[in-house]
Amino acid sequence: MADKPNIILIMTDQQRYDSIAALGFPYASTPNLDALAKNGVTFTDCHITAPSCVPSRASLFTGYYPHTTGVLSNGQAWQRTWVEQLRDAGYRCVNVGKMHTIPYNSDSGFHERYVVENKDRFMEGRWYFDEWDKALAAHGLVKQQRELYRKRDDYRERLGAFDWELPEELHSDAFVANMAKWWVNTYPPTEPLFLQVGLPGPHPPYDPPARYSEAYLKRDDLPLPKPSKEELESLPTALKEKRIHDVEVDHDSVVWSLDPTAEQMQRLWSHYLGNVTLIDDKIGELLEALRERGYLDDAIVIFTSDHGECLGEHGLIQKWSMYEVVTRVPTIIWSTAGRFQGGREVNGLCQLFDLGPTILEYAGIQPPQSFEARSLRPALEGGDWTPRTHVFCEQAGDVTLTGTDFITGVRSDRWKLVHFKGSEEGQLFDLENDPKEIHNLWGDPAHAGKRQELLDVLRDWLIESNFRTRDVMVGAR
Template identity: 75%
Template sequence: MIDRPNIILIMTDQQRYDSIAALGYPYVETPTLDRLVTEGTIFTNCHITAASCVPCRASLFKGYYPHTTGVLSNGQPWRHTWVEQLAEAGYRCVNVGKMHTIPYDAKAGFHERYVVENKDRYMEGRWFFDEWDKALAAHGLVKQQRELYRQRADYRERLGAFEWELPEHLHSDVFVGNMARWWVDTYPPTQPLFLQVGFPGPHPPYDPLPGLAERYLGRNDLPLPKPTRDELDRLPTPFKELRAHNVEVDHDSVVWSLDPTDDQLQRLWAHYLANVTMIDAKIGELLASLKARGYLDNAVVFFASDHGDCMGDHGQIQKWSMYEEITRVPLIAWSPGRFGAGKREDRLCQLFDLGPAILELAGVTVPESFEARSLLPAMEGRAWTPRDYVFCEQAGDVNLTGTSFITMVRSSRYKLVYFKGIEEGQLFDLEADPKEVDTLWDSPAHQAIKQEMLGVLRDWLIDSNYHTRDWMSAAR
């Protein structure tokens, strides 16, 4: 095969769609990502398949929905990916940073992995020391984390927002960006290359470098979330319990508040946006190294995140729900001369649809059993069939304790959220109610739409099980 491009997949963790200036959020500084948007193709209606890190990433790197992979919540094992097919096809496959395989150091098809996991990895895999842990230990340091943050008098007031107090080069996102550059700068040029770079941020703790948050703390125009008491009172029971749970249990060093002040929200958003700006700068440096080493002469660069963060919207923090702030993520495809510049694709797709596109770019045959559908035709300006519906799943876990399973189905206009085992649910008309405040689940005028969406959900699960039967049987 000739002219196979180098493929660079850059992923952040827990980054909202509306955290990039070029995507309509002028309150943040993201010059590198702005350039990729301007010079590339952006999928403006890309949705994840699972509302937390592990199941979403397993789905992305396998090509199947979570209920097919069997990975439905954080902590569940997964180790095999379509990266194995890239390696078999002759690609040098390298991962720097977060993949969130379980176990953390599973090969997952890569020739080399330089694993950096969550910023605050307190319970799950507590005694796994990644490359970042080792670097800190070499300096006689330990990461800022829950056990240390808990010693602060203002711990419960910070909502997970802290400044990084250790040396700058040892911040997790700086460390990952620098390690990726180190690999590019020092490894003998090898092509074709598949390089996956996983930044741990802006996942909490929200911990930018000193001074970076100041530029956002002083902005009085940040559109801080202001959910009404009526909206909070009408939340489904599992989401009310999620709110209470996140106050009682400090996941990722975040102690939530049922009624945060404007000052608390300003600090939260300032730290989050500062972390995004930090990562943007490291991506710019990585692209410069890739260009200097000749990799960008024939390359495709993808940027995406695994899910968003409510950041106070709907009275929630972090993920585990099915609001747009969680399910809709940025997906940018950049390859000047190969993909159109400044192109926006507004029709529905799913994040795991990126997998088949990567395989096709590499000249690898996409397995017929894949549930993911290639986005490559849309990137190349060819005829492409968007999805009529997108789906998202999440099993209950140590975080989501109020239900055993949530499933979402979303069309271009309506979204339905189904909670297993309870009569409550959510139904939103996204045209009339884009902020997802007024649920129509019990509205007599919308029962036909509700039944239609429930039917779509039923048929999707049936079709999925039938389509993947041979793959699931072979996996046993």
Template identity: 75%
Template structure:
């Protein structure tokens, strides 16, 4: 077993934790991810540091919290990453698909990048052609997107669900999976390899080819995630405004409904899960190609997602909130025989950006002393001592659909979650032991005053420690 394994990092966009059958969710169809779960290590409580794409990814690829990077919303510039350290140490670093750097084509430490960005829109209003656009153009096609979806008579009732009507191979997730497989099959063998594959889905629009969604639409066991009237009445004012905003503004081709029908929700889940199954198929094909070319003889494969998706829970769609449906993500680590024990689940809390120092240590590299991320390698090496995070944190500022609130901060222990809204006397406090669905807000419950104070104090100490720890860090990550 080599000291420097090949490292394959597969990242989807906006994929909920409960979308992998082997993790106990039988309505999902994910045979390839199931095999990774069964022969790998699952981190069941992995939480992102930001509930939207760009700040979450910038945090992952730098090793710092969003308030340290200064990247707290989509559209903010960032481009320098710890991938530079891998490249400089001799790894061949290749990105296929989405990373969401800004500018979109920054090298970000990679030797090669083949960029595919958001499904239905230009990147934050700037004109560009990514690899997917070029492939469509070469076939005389233009990707399905809001400009065309808006012309459909059922647009406002579709909740962002559409059938992919162009050639299946040119669906964004098919294209990324096929492109990554093509690179593996055609590039001269090179080791050690760091391959990052970023699937654009299941981020909306929810648009798999019809054969994927139709299978799910026929099922009667899909979740009904509509919120109760009682919960909707107690939502924080920011989230009330977000609900109205998402009806008025069609982010990512999704026009939300304040009162979706059961049929609409079934279609929403069917399209979402259909997209997950499509991605699962492409992951299986990629792993087969990697195995055939010898890359998996000594390798670590990591599967995860940058954040989740409400899909109607709490009356909400998409992200930009601190519920577990958004902040908790799947994280599965598989290794070739002999490196890590197979078939394990690690239940302690960790943060998504902890993958950064984990990958650096796998590559035999030192982790910068001021990194706020912590390596998960001791947890993977079952005999080593690993201490879960007592608290995990999440933060978001200045983004769309935030209901006029400038800054949101979340803190979560194993039992409790608190969400602080800057400038608001109201917040959220959930007892996750008694209320895992985060339905009953205990913020104003006198019996919980001590817990609320403890979590607010921990949030304050975290910010002070963060400022002290990173005081000498150059503000050059962007």
């Protein structure tokens, strides 16, 4: 066993926990991820720190909460990461695909970056031609994207679900995985290796090649959401405004509907799950390439996502809310050299950014004392690990979250509270008796004590965080 294992971090974008068969969703075809879960350790209660891409990733790759990094919504600049420490410790650090740093092509501690961003990222004034754009251009092609989808007669009816009609190997997820395989197969073997592979899907547009969605389209048992009129009427005003905004303004080629048909929902879920199955296929191919080149002789492989997706639950699409389908992400860690026992589940609360100090410790690096993230190594190795009593989530108003300036969430094993800045409204859910988060108890006098208790937890967390990270926030690292 080497002093420094190879570390492979595979991240998808906007993938729900319940999109993998081994994690309790039998409708999905995910044999490679199922095998990873069977042989690895699954953290069943891992929650993000921000319900959108950029702040979630900035938090993960720095070890601090969004209010500490100052990155609270998409589009904000960030580039410094703990990957620098891996590089300084002798790791060859390579990123293929999506990291969502801004600027997109900052080195962020990597020796090499092969950047692939969102599928229509150049919209909204963010012009950037990435490796995928260049590959398509070399084939005389332009990626399927919003400005082209808008020309379709059925654009508003598709809810963001389209068939990928260009060559399959040029689909964003296939392209990123194939490029990662190309690097593994052609670069002279180098160890220790830190390889971060950022797959763009199943983030919308929900656009797998048709062969991946066809099997799901034929199913009549998919658990399609059917939110009741009562639930929709009980949503906080900010989320009601988000529903209307997502109908009026298309983000990521998605035009939402306030009352989607069963056919529309079947297509939406089939394309989303089809994209997950495509990703599963490509992960299997990448792991095989790593195995053939010897990188898996002693490696730690991590699979996760930056946040989940509503897919019509609660009448909402995409993220930017704090329901479980958004905040809870699949997190599987596998050791190929027996560094810890696999085939297990760890059920305590943890947060996505806890992966940072976990990676650093396995690389032989002491995480900074100021980190707000906590290593999961004791949990992996069966040691003395105390789950978090609460997990926290933050989001500033964003392109589609126009009805509030800031939302903050806190969740314990049983309870969840969501606070909307400047509003008398909020959300309080009893997850034990209401796991689908349908019955909002915020205004129920019988639960006023629990509401105040969790508001106090939020206050104390922010005070402690600001005190703990005071040097970080003034740039003293």
